[in-house]
Each structure stands twice: as C-alpha cells, then as structure tokens.
Amino acid sequence: MDHEVVGCFVLLVIITLLSVVQNAFFASKVELESKSYTSKxxxxxxxxxxxxxxxxxxxxxxxxxxxxAVLWCAGLLCSQAPAAFAGLIYLFVRQKYFVGYMGERTQSTPGYIFGKRIILFLFLMSVAGVLNYYLVLFFGSDFEMYIKTITSTISPLLLIP
Known part of the structure; x- marks a missing residue:
C-alpha cells in the first residue's frame, strides 16, 4: 500500500484498534463478573x-x-488529527463512564454527557466536510483550510468539562 495513502488515515486506524481493545476489556469484565456469581x-x-x-x-x-461512523467520516472528510484527538478523548470518557457505572449510577453521568459532546463535535466535523465537498463540486469554493484550522483550534476545547 502507498505510504502516503496510509498516512492519511493511520491515526483513525490506531483509535479504532484502541476502541476494539477497550471493547474486549469491557466484555471480559462482564464475563468475569458473571463467573464470580455463577459457576461456569x-x-x-x-x-x-x-x-x-x-x-x-x-x-x-x-x-x-x-x-x-462519525470518527471515520470526520477524519476522512474534514481533518484526521482533530478527529483522532476527539476519538482518543472519547475512549477515555467511555472508560470513565464504564467505571462510574460500576459504582453509583450517578457517577457515570459526567462521562455520558462528555461523550455526547464529543460525538456531536465529530458529527459537526463530518457535516462540515460534506458541505465543503459539495461547495467545491458545485461552486468551486474550497474551504478545507478554514475548516481544518477551526477544528484544530476547537478540538483542545473538548478537554474542558
């Protein structure tokens, strides 16, 4: 595979693989909890x-x-680095939600709300990428650099609770 092409989406692949590992961890916790209360x-x-x-x-x-879906759409249509950053933050938030849910259910609420905000950010990035595609297609106006600058500037604000 071409090295340049792989560079265009390697961060998204890394975040996807990390999320798969996290899903396996969650599933193992369910299995472990199940086995501790039942035999096999x-x-x-x-x-x-x-x-x-x-x-x-x-x-x-x-x-x-x-x-x-929103991670890959945002990364491919808008900008890979801010999408990957938001995806990584989402994985941390999902871990916080999972651990919070195992304690008191009210402890999981901040993780849930924070996760919704990150999904919304990725969704808006995806919509901006689609709109830019059609602006280029129909009008010849390309706002890709503006969109990348805005998303790169806004993505660190996702860290604010």
Missing part, C-alpha cells in the same frame, strides 16, 4: 454488581457504531 455458565439474571457491569457494557456497545 453465562447468565443474564444475577446480582446487582453483575447487572451494573452488563448494563454499562451494553450502553457502550450501543454507542460504538455511531462513534466509529
């Missing part, structure tokens, strides 16, 4: 600790396809 079989009904871990894992898995 996995069963859905169980003690409240198992229910919390299982529900946290389900919630993270439900948001995962949306995260991947």
């Amino acid at each position: 079989t996995f069963q859905r009904a169980g003690p409240s600790a198992f229910e919390r871990v299982f529900t946290a894992n389900q919630n993270c898995r439900d948001a995962y396809p949306t995260f991947l």
